[in-house]
Each structure stands twice: as C-alpha cells, then as structure tokens.
Amino acid sequence: MKRVYMDANATTPLLPEVLEAMRPYFIERFGNASSIHQQGQQARAAVEHARESVAALLNCRPAEIVFTSGGTESDNMALFGLMQQGDHLITSSIEHHAVLHAAEKLRERGMEVTFLPVSSEGVVDPQEVRRAIRPNTKLISIMMANNETGAIQPVSEIGRIASEADIYFHTDAVQAAGKLPIDVQSLRCDLLSISGHKMHAPQGTGILYVRRGTQLEPLFFGGAHERQRRAGTENLPGIVGLGKAAEVACAALTDGTIERIKALRDRLEQGILAEVEDTGVNSRKVARVANTTNIYFDNLEGEALVIALDLKGLSTSGGSACASGATEPSHVLSAMGLPPARARASLRFSLSKLNTEDDITFALEIIPQAAARLRELAPVNAGTLG
Structure with missing residues (x-):
C-alpha cells in the first residue's frame, strides 16, 4: 500500500545526506571528543564543525551553542537554569508542554508564573507581555511558531520589550528552525531552543543557544562538557547529523x-x-x-x-x-x-x-x-x- 507521511511537526525522517554525514561516526570515527588522542581529536573537530553549522543557522557565535538531547531538554535548561526563588516567569497558554509543564513545576516550587492568553487566531499580544511585567520578572518564554497551528508569534517585538526591561528572553524555536530565517541578534533573545528531529536530523539531538554572558545553571553535573553547561559525553553521530541538517536548512531558506x-x-x-x-x-x-x-x-x-x-x-x-x-x-x-x-x-x-x-x-x-x-x-x- 502506498504510504504518505504528513506529520512532520511530530518528527521528520533523516535526509540521505544527513545519514551519510553521520555514518563514519558510528564505526570508523568513534572517538570521545574529550580525549586527546587521534580519535578524540577527530571527534572534537566534528563536534566543532557541527557547532559552526548550527551557529550559522542562527547568526550567533559557535561558543553560544550548547548541544542537548532535544527540544525538551533545551526548554527545561532555559527555564530551570535561570529561574530562582522569588523570580517571576511570563509565558503563554499555547506553549509546548516542555515549557508549560516546566513552568508549572517552577510554580509548585514557589516561583511566580503568568500564563498569557492568546487571540482567537492563536497569537500572543506583545502588549499583554508588557503589561504582565513585574519588578521581579526574570524571564519571558514565548515560542516562535506554534506546533499545532503553525501560527508565528511576534517574537521580535517581544524580544525588544524584554530587552528594554532588562529581562531575559527565551524562545522555543523547535517548529521554526529550518522554516523561518532566525537571527538571534535581531530577535534580541538570550536563549533559543531547537530540536534536531523536526528538521531532518536524528531524534535525541538538539541545541540551546545561550547568549554570551548569560549565567545559566546546568541541569546535569559531571564532566566539563559544553563549557561546563551540559555534562555528559557528546552524542557524536547525532551532533554531526544535526550540523549537516542545519546546513541543509540554511540552503532551504534561499533555494x-x-x-x-x-x-x-x-x-x-x-x-x-x-x-x-x-x-x-x-x-x-x-x-x-x-x-x-x-x-x-x-x-x-x-x-x-x-x-x-x-x-x-x-x-x-x-x-x-x-x-x-x-x-x-x-x-x-x-x-x-x-x-x-x-x-x-x-x-x-x-x-x-x-x-x-x-x-x-x-x-x-x-x-x-x-x-x-x-x-x-x-x-x-x-x-x-x-
């Protein structure tokens, strides 16, 4: 029977070129990127090349890219890494559950959370964001594009509001990456999440963009991986695949x-x-x-x-x-x-x-x-x- 797949917002298949880029790192180039011998150096070079490719997709410095296991971890890292007792979070009622449930958990732990309403078309009003700001507001987290409707949120205006108020701004760009041009400089965001498997990279891969100077507490503790922001040996084949998918995504925006x-x-x-x-x-x-x-x-x-x-x-x-x-x-x-x-x-x-x-x-x-x-x-x- 003929089968047609139209559920790409749930996950996408690997592109052939992504699989080919990954293939050597399962067997021949299997090194640990933290090792100093030849295999380790090969692995480190591959990780850093992928980091550069993802940075090019977002117009940021490679050092601002933290590799994660996907969008859920990236969203959780952004919220739990910044919020502390006494802080206030602003988010919306249409966020992915990776943000919504994290926000609910923060509220259970004594932090203040505002869940903004949306219009009948599913869009956040930036002025509602402005009105929700309090003296103790620490973070605003609004997605870039909704996973169910595809509605694009006014994140540039929200980023400007956050910047003017000296408040951190995070955007979940999982459903936007590879579909919309993303420039973290013009967005003025401090944190941005991407999931690899929504853009033809392997499942279990993702990134969190962390603007230079942002003090983020890690979720994991162990080695000094990812500049001490995310402990754990890097998923080498997955990261290579994510880097290749980012290159393909860059091209797709203009071709x-x-x-x-x-x-x-x-x-x-x-x-x-x-x-x-x-x-x-x-x-x-x-x-x-x-x-x-x-x-x-x-x-x-x-x-x-x-x-x-x-x-x-x-x-x-x-x-x-x-x-x-x-x-x-x-x-x-x-x-x-x-x-x-x-x-x-x-x-x-x-x-x-x-x-x-x-x-x-x-x-x-x-x-x-x-x-x-x-x-x-x-x-x-x-x-x-x-």
Whole structure:
C-alpha cells in the first residue's frame, strides 16, 4: 500500500545526506571528543564543525551553542537554569508542554508564573507581555511558531520589550528552525531552543543557544562538557547529523524549498476546504510556517479520522492529545476559544522537504471519502458544536 507521511511537526525522517554525514561516526570515527588522542581529536573537530553549522543557522557565535538531547531538554535548561526563588516567569497558554509543564513545576516550587492568553487566531499580544511585567520578572518564554497551528508569534517585538526591561528572553524555536530565517541578534533573545528531529536530523539531538554572558545553571553535573553547561559525553553521530541538517536548512531558506512546501500546503488546504463540507482552517488569518495547516472537520471525531486515514495510507495527527486514556481537547485550540467538539474535530497536516505533488493528490483523493464515510457512520450529534 502506498504510504504518505504528513506529520512532520511530530518528527521528520533523516535526509540521505544527513545519514551519510553521520555514518563514519558510528564505526570508523568513534572517538570521545574529550580525549586527546587521534580519535578524540577527530571527534572534537566534528563536534566543532557541527557547532559552526548550527551557529550559522542562527547568526550567533559557535561558543553560544550548547548541544542537548532535544527540544525538551533545551526548554527545561532555559527555564530551570535561570529561574530562582522569588523570580517571576511570563509565558503563554499555547506553549509546548516542555515549557508549560516546566513552568508549572517552577510554580509548585514557589516561583511566580503568568500564563498569557492568546487571540482567537492563536497569537500572543506583545502588549499583554508588557503589561504582565513585574519588578521581579526574570524571564519571558514565548515560542516562535506554534506546533499545532503553525501560527508565528511576534517574537521580535517581544524580544525588544524584554530587552528594554532588562529581562531575559527565551524562545522555543523547535517548529521554526529550518522554516523561518532566525537571527538571534535581531530577535534580541538570550536563549533559543531547537530540536534536531523536526528538521531532518536524528531524534535525541538538539541545541540551546545561550547568549554570551548569560549565567545559566546546568541541569546535569559531571564532566566539563559544553563549557561546563551540559555534562555528559557528546552524542557524536547525532551532533554531526544535526550540523549537516542545519546546513541543509540554511540552503532551504534561499533555494525555493520553503516556497515549494508552502505551495503544496496551500493546495492541500484549499482542496480539503473545497471538497469537504463544514471545514475550516484554525489560525487562517495570521502568518503561519509554510508547512503547517490545522483544519477542523465539524460533525466528526478527529481521532477517528486520523485512524481512517492511516488505514488508507496517510499519516497525520489530531488536534487533540491522549491523557489518562481519555481524549481531551488540545490545550492550544482550547486557549484559542474553540469549543471542545471543534477542537477534537481538528487535524494537523504538516509537510516536510520530502513531500511531493503526488502526495497532495493522494491525500485529496482519500480525505473527502474518509470524512464522508465517518459522518455517515457517526450519530448526527457526535461532533457537532451545539
């Protein structure tokens, strides 16, 4: 059976060139980058080359890049590494759980946290950020692009507000890296998180950008790795893969790749809205990353549609998450004010560099059929908004 993958915001496959770059570091060049013999020197050179490649993607100094195990660790390092008793954190209600749950844990430990609301389109108002600032505000953490809707947040303006108030600013750029140009200088951010497997690097890799002079307490203790900011022997093949993926991402920002993906996304979106009744796009009125659309299918359950499409060969994801065995509405869509039924009826389609026109044709053949069949089978009021 033909299979088409449209869940790139969950994870992406390795690009062939990324795998080839990694291959020697599993067997021939296996050294520990902390060793001073030849194998160690080869490993260190590979790590530093990757660091330079990631720094080029962000327009920062290589020394400001800390390699981590992924976006979750990077987000946790940013929040727990800065916040102390008596400090105040400002974040938003649509952040990834790596930030939300970390913020909740900080609050349990006695720190103050403000969770900002968002508009009906899923965007943070910078003036809400400004109004939330207190004398003890230590950190503002607002994502660059939302993982469910793709909505781009006004991080440049928020960075300016934070800088003027002399407050640290962190942005989770996991869903923006490789899709949007990122310049940490113009953003005026102090910390920025990236996850490798969202941009065709291997799972279990990521970085935290830490602006020079930022005093960050480490999460791990042991050796003096990563300039004493992240103890533990470096994941050599993974870091090499992340570096190569960063080089590919840099090129994609200027070679037409992003425009091609956006055209595919727009064709998919327009085709679904034209062929399937009672559908609409969440966050459709605001700027979104090029690869993402989040579409609601009223009068059906999104999870059922995900399963039906999967059986037909199309991999996508719902706008809801599974918690304690029960399907709960997405916290992002709920924060936008969507009724629970519509939030549960929403699906996210997220494309990667590997998707093609044929993939869109395939998807547009099976999605209308699957949606119509489910609506025939379901009770009339199963997913209505009433």
